[in-house]
Amino acid sequence: MYKNLIQAIQKKVIGNDFKIKISLATILSGGHILIEDLPGTGKTTFAKSLTSAMNLKFKRIQFTSDLLPSDIVGYTYLKNDEFIINKGPIFTNIVLADELNRASPKTQSAFLESMEEKTVTIDKETFELPNPFSVIATQNPSDLSGTSLLPESQLDRFTISFSLEELDKNQRIEMLKSKNENILIKSEFKFENSIEQISKININDNVLEYLDNISEYIKDNYNNTHISPRCLKQTINLAKSLCLINSSEYVTYQEIKDVVPYVLRHRLNIVEKNEFFNFINNEILNKVPLPDDK
Known part of the structure; x- marks a missing residue:
């Protein structure tokens, strides 16, 4: 089953064979993945392909300098004299935190509770996150403009990190010839x-x-x-x-x-x-x- 699962992912992700395998193992163990690389190297495609193949629910959060913690975890609002809780996009199986280090440290910290406790607190009320729950975060190298360093407390919550490998000449030609952008990855994984x-x-x-x-x-x-x-x-x-x-x-x-x-x-x-x-x-x-x- 796992061999077929990896082969399905490889239809969209060229190269990086062991990184596909260890990323699957990380999600299975309930851990979190940090992918650090330059823009345009396929980080988002890699993350989406993993989650699609595993038949899990997926949401993507694009981090920017003006993103607020409530944009991630959710918030409460008053409607007909009653407080309603609007849950944020973090309530899913796999959340892609795209360009995590472009956000402010305060916004980055919104992930601390969820990554460790698998819970989220909104206005003093705590909610369980779906099971399984994993974060796949991408970040640009820290020397690029508009980035801020992740705190050690958050880095320690990530199970693994890596950069996607540079493709050899044959792999680059295969990527340029590929028409797999719209391929739907299907598997029987449970x-x-x-x-x-x-x-x-x-x-x-x-x-x-x-x-x-x-x-x-x-x-x-x-x-x-x-x-x-x-x-x-x-x-x-x-x-x-x-x-x-x-x-x-x-x-x-x-x-x-x-x-x-x-x-x-x-x-x-x-x-x-x-x-x-x-x-x-x-x-x-x-x-x-x-x-x-x-």
């Missing part, structure tokens, strides 16, 4: 079945120890870095979801190695983003011994 299967994925204590060792190695060797318990829990849940997509019944060291660079990319400011994955693999993952190797 979210509920996947959640039940993820709960049956096992993870050994040695694998948990390996993940903790990675966290300790980073703290000991790189000052002013913070690996939160939330981050470690997200890594475990993401690795389990990736196992499900790979038709595996238990998490191995390899799944941890596969997901850690994506989990840490927006949390660690150690090297330039375009060098980050090589750095994590060469300077961290390859230097932390497996528990069995002690």
Whole structure:
């Protein structure tokens, strides 16, 4: 089923095969995705293709400098001497926060409760968000005009981040020839079945120890870095979801190695983003011994 799901997405998204897979795993784990890239590189198409293939409800919010928190979560108004609640576009399964860092910090903070608690508070009344709920946010590089940095508290709520890969020559020709803009992605995917299967994925204590060792190695060797318990829990849940997509019944060291660079990319400011994955693999993952190797 997951192979067919990925193939359906690839009809609209050229290249970035592993990023499609890990993004599916993130949504299955209830996590959130941050895509950072230049305008016009296909971020929105990528996000819409994922949600369409998973048969989930989808809404898009275009962030601008004058967007207000009430434009996202909703508001109350008086009608016939009665207060009516008008729920905002955040009440959906997958919300695309397009160009998130173009909004003010106050507006960005409207996502904090929803991304962590899966609830929204409107005028002191709290509402449950639909299940599943995930945020796919896109942001322009911070050196572009009209952008503001995301606070660390919000960055830590995103499970993974990445930039879409530059296509090779053959892929670029394929993209230019493509007439797939209006293709409707159809699949038989059912979210509920996947959640039940993820709960049956096992993870050994040695694998948990390996993940903790990675966290300790980073703290000991790189000052002013913070690996939160939330981050470690997200890594475990993401690795389990990736196992499900790979038709595996238990998490191995390899799944941890596969997901850690994506989990840490927006949390660690150690090297330039375009060098980050090589750095994590060469300077961290390859230097932390497996528990069995002690």
